[in-house]
Amino acid sequence: MTNYDSVYGPAIEQFIQMKRKLGFKYRTGNLILIQIDQLAYEFEEKTSGITKSFAQKWGEKRSNESPQNRYDRIRHLAQFSSYLCDLGILSYIPKLPRNPKSTFVPYIYSSKEITALFVAADKLRLAQRNMHSSLICIPALLRLLYATGLRIGEALALKDEEVNLEENYLRVKDSKNGKERIIPISTSLVAVCKEYKYYREQLPIRDRSEYFFVNTKGTKCGSSVRNWFKRCLSDATIYHTGENHGPRVHDLRHTFAVTSMASMAEAGVDLYASLPILSNYLGHGSIGATNHYVRLTANMYPDLIEDLDITCLNVFPKYKNYEAN
Known part of the structure; x- marks a missing residue:
């Protein structure tokens, strides 16, 4: 449990507890409120409410800070102040x-x-022996991400009991929006997962963790997955365009969404009737978050959705930011 030092500490703790009881993970907000507490302690704030001078001090632009980061900092302070x-x-x-x-x-x-x-x-292949390598799960993991549209964090958080290879579904519990959902999977993906599981069981591991995707030590896979992915990009001659510009692991999720939309359009399915289904499948918090994939699909496959009324693209407000994770 975090220890808060400022006069705002008790209220910050209550605010975070309220957010989490509502189903929010509130990780970023928690980190920002810790910084708010530290600044309030440093400036020896005495009043139980946020003062204008403190809010102005908190809102000052920091060196090398992006406009988005500053906006998020002020937004979280405003939410906390509104709570007070x-x-x-x-x-x-x-x-x-x-x-x-x-x-x-x-x-x-x-x-x-x-x-x-x-x-x-x-x-x-491994260049040298490594007892913590995630290499064994990479082929199956990439196929699962592409075939299901799961976030990388959701996939790595899957436990053995949540991967049902007999009835062909995944149970996603550790999701971004705190929503548990069932993901049906194809027989071809089931075959891939069974093959991975077979070879995983051959590893000389004494105490394997409960996670489905593990490294050669038997523990949950971590950040090394992204390094292996970059290696795959290089070997596949798919060139990285720079930090935050992709291609990224998360773009497999975007690709799944757009190709799903295109497949539905090709099959003659009304895209907007299918939006709630795709939204639930992806674990989005709102249909508006899914709607931008319609625009992407319209741009990439104009022939497929030429019969879709272009005015329908504005039924939902434009979503300002694509998912980052």
Whole structure:
């Protein structure tokens, strides 16, 4: 449990508990509120509510800080201050700066690139012995991400009991929005997972963890997965365009969503009737978060959805930021 030092400490702790009881993980918000507590302690704030001078000090732009990061910092302070007001504590609620527009566009892999990625993953080899390597799970993991649209964190958090290879489904519990969901999987993906599981069981591991994807020591896979993915990109001659510009592991999720939309359009399924289904499948918090994939699909497959009324693309407000994780 975090120890808070400022006068805001007890209220911060209650606020975070409330958020988590509502189903939010609130990890980023928690870190920001810890910083708020530290600054309040440093400036020896005495009042139980946020003062205007403290809010202005907190909202000052930091060196080398992005507009998005500053916006998020002030937004979390405003939410906490509003909570204090609801408790009957007089507190200054800072005005939010203009929300910076995101110019990020996800990378959508072509079918040729996906095939090349899988071939590269299958050919990976260790240069030297490593008892903590995640290499064993990479071929199956990449195929699962592409075939289900799971977030990388959700996939790595899967436990053996949540991967049902007899009835062909995954149970996702550790999701971004705190929503548990069932993901049906294809027989071909089941075959891949069974093959991975067979070879995993051959590892000389005394105490294997309960996680489905493990390294050669038997513990949960971690950050090394992204390093192996970059190796696959290089071997598949898919060139990385720079930090935060992809291609990334998370772009497999975007690719799944767009190709699913395209497949539905090709099958004659009404895209907007299918949005709630895809939204639940992806674990989005709202249909609006799924709607931007319709625009991406319209741009990438104009012939497939030429019959879709273009005015329908604005039924939902444009989502300003694509998922980052």
